[in-house]
Amino acid sequence: MNSAPSITIQRFKKIREEQHYTQSEFAKILGIKGSTADIERGKTKISGQVVAKLLAEFKINPLWLFGESTQKTIEVNSSDVAPKVVTIDTEEQENMVLVNTKAAAGYPQNIQDVSWYQQLPAFAIPLPEYRNASYRGFQVEGDSMLPVLEPKEWVIGKAIGNLNEINSNAIYVVVLQDSVMVKKIKKTLTPIGTSDDASISLISINKEYAPYTIHTNQIQELWEVNSKLSFNVDAKGESADLKQLQDAMALLASEVRSLKK
Known part of the structure; x- marks a missing residue:
């Protein structure tokens, strides 16, 4: 008996369905040969290249994809090379x-x-x-x-x-x-x-x-x-x-x- 799909597979499939792509169309966008069927069945792991494509094409936050964040999307601005996040200490000085x-x-x-x-x-x-x-x-x-x-x-x-x-x-x-x-x-x-x-x-x-x-x-x-x-x-x-x-x-x-x- 197969276990329930992982949160990563569920979210991957949800992205495809929200964009109204077939498995073959989605695979072409992500640079995957054939279709995304094996990923959605849990037979093939999501590669780093696919994660990068999801970020570039749909602004998908990798941590959200893997169930480690509630923030689904992040903005990508190619003209801005300044820091995207800075942290401060208890005295509000930048770390x-x-x-x-x-x-x-x-x-x-x-x-x-x-x-x-x-x-x-x-x-x-x-x-x-x-x-x-x-x-x-x-x-x-x-x-x-x-x-x-x-x-x-x-x-x-x-x-x-x-x-x-x-x-x-x-x-x-x-x-x-x-x-x-x-x-x-x-x-x-x-x-x-x-x-x-x-x-x-x-x-x-x-x-x-x-x-x-x-x-x-x-x-x-x-x-x-x-x-x-x-x-x-x-x-x-x-x-x-x-x-x-x-x-x-x-x-x-x-x-x-x-x-x-």
Whole structure:
């Protein structure tokens, strides 16, 4: 005897029915071969590509789809690269949210879901370098930015509101529709497609990685890296690395408060 469909399958089917698509029509929109019948029967899992398509085409909040949020849709504005969510402390000062490599995998899909951010650690650093702007910490993944940035180091980025603010000499955390990466950016002279389709090149410092070009409307957020935090990271695992960062930042905040007194 088959069990009842999961909440994810129920909601997936509901989206299709609300849009008045057949299983074949819906599959074509989502880039699935054949139809969505196997997904609706629970035989095939919903892929990350399908989740991204549901967000792009119908503004479906991934957390709602998986039963972890009551917020069904979120707005996607390709011309806005400013932070979509910021958090504040009890004194109404903006926090610096920390996004490790594990959290970064879900960051693009949950970029506007307030409840998702509540799972992430956040700090307020009382230093003048981190005032009058929004800052966020990201953990570096991979070796594409060697020798400047080591894998698992942390970078702190200042929020960028407009693509016109891009500095070719700076390093950025680039939040795309399906990934988070750390790269240098170069504006290209020749647009892709029409004149409205501007493009940029994402450049790695490690020469083993070739530059590649993307549409600017693929960018959800931009953070200009202005500092980094380095630790002697070994094979302790992500949770230990994050705990080490939390302890270090808490100590820094404590020392700064002591100096002020």
